[in-house]
Amino acid sequence: MPDVLLDGRTLRVTEGTSVAAALALAGDGCTRTSVSGQRRAPLCGMGICQECRVTIDGRRRLACQTLCREGMHVETHP
Numbered sequence: 085m086p087d088v089l090l091d092g093r094t095l096r097v098t099e100g101t102s103v104a105a106a107l108a109l110a111g112d113g114c115t116r117t118s119v120s121g122q123r124r125a126p127l128c129g130m131g132i133c134q135e136c137r138v139t140i141d142g143r144r145r146l147a148c149q150t151l152c153r154e155g156m157h158v159e160t161h162p
């Protein structure tokens with residue numbers, strides 16, 4: 085069961101949990117803030133809409149297409 089760091093909070097998830105699911109488990113499920121200041125969250129869950137972009141270990145990734153790994157750092161407020 086990997087431990088991931090979500091905006092500074094540690095969360096233990098089961099193997100195979102996507103980052104999008106981990107964010108939903110940890111709180112409101114939001115992944116980023118739009119240029120107009122609105123919080124955004126995953127929409128399609130299959131890599132199409134790009135609404136789930138987050139920063140994972142310093143790189144922009146799709147939360148719905150990325151599985152949690154031990155020690156992963158996820159930021160929704162880069």
Ligand code: FES
Pocket residue numbers: 125126127128129130131132133134135136137146147148149
């Ligand atoms: S939720 Fe649409 S690309 Fe991830």
